[in-house]
Amino acid sequence: GNSVTQMEGPVTLSEEAFLTINCTYTATGYPSLFWYVQYPGEGLQLLLKATKADDKGSNKGFEATYRKETTSFHLEKGSVQVSDSAVYFCALSFSSGSARQLTFGSGTQLTVLP
């Protein structure tokens, strides 16, 4: 079956530090890949996505590139802010059929200190 593995947290960084959160996946075929973010007390929000190999998703200074060769979709940001403190989830899905629902990684808690 499909699965997503992301680096375990928690991750604690100082403001303006570089962020990488690793994500790898196992799937039959070529899924779409996503990063969702969950701020304290809220539901998940889509952060960025990529639908095919070599696509780069970007939003709010975050980036991730769909790497088919390494089955990875690592999240990066060059300079984090305190407001980026949240839980980040990597996920995959297919656009049709019974596998349309998202499969999530376990989440990575990020804390950014001033």
Add this chain to the structure above:
Amino acid sequence: NAGVTQTPKFQVLKTGQSMTLQCAQDMNHNSMYWYRQDPGMGLRLIYYSASEGTTDKGEVPNGYNVSRLNKREFSLRLESAAPSQTSVYFCASSELLSGANVLTFGAGSRLTVL
């Protein structure tokens, strides 16, 4: 524009009691989902509904039932609550954006079973 609305936000039950979590979306999405979120386990799919009139089991359906009342509403019922069902429950709906199945989540319902 409310998006996905879940009720109640908080609920405490005793073992064996029943309850229904309500979910409604106003985005005219065809597909809806119920996930549960537990520490260290990410989100796990309980049930989903690809379209009005259809429902399918997800990864962890035991102990739950669902009803897709109409295109807007998708409820989750616990017939006889157990402490193992203590969790945060998220409803979501989805649309295809640029070939990717993108989910919009509600704010969550925190359920405690004593």
